[in-house]
Amino acid sequence: AQTVTQSQPEMSVQEAETVTLSCTYDTSESNYYLFWYKQPPSRQMILVIRQEAYKQQNATENRFSVNFQKAAKSFSLKISDSQLGDTAMYFCASRYSGAGSYQLTFGKGTKLSVIP
């Protein structure tokens, strides 16, 4: 079984600043995928970034990047140049890559507020 832990229930950041959201996970699998999803007030879950565990290079999507530490089972999200539209709940999630690997396991989320 996989578990995902987000230890920061809430965070805030000034507009244009950088913020890092923490995520740790536990899995016995050797290959898996890690995700960050954004849930704005509209409630729709939006994929922010995805990391494949076998890739050592950290994934990057524009202002969003991850710090993937496989040995420490850590997967933090860095948001640079924060914008007001980044205000949302952020969920870390994992999925192993074996048979039946269509289930995402989510953390409890971090509520991020971007302050003007």
Next chain:
Amino acid sequence: NAGVMQNPRHLVRRRGQEARLRCSPMKGHSHVYWYRQLPEEGLKFMVYLQKENIIDESGMPKERFSAEFPKEGPSILRIQQVVRGDSAAYFCASSPRSFATNEKLFFGSGTQLSVL
């Protein structure tokens, strides 16, 4: 290309009534996944369906809950004799092929079920 459509957006039921939640996947998607989000929690997998088939319902409560994805029409999540503990946001996601093949999941905006 319209996204994943869920309706209703909000549903209020009294204890003992039935709730029917609908999900129309994105065009061309034949794989549907239902997740439930309890207050202050991350999303939890409930069931995975392909057209006319339930592939995995390991996350579904054994009683009162059922899901279908007919050949024609939307996927339906049905909750019979609702109780207050069923109050949650129910999300549907879809993919063109199994998520296990590394496809991207597309989520709807969810249905918020409130049981009085």
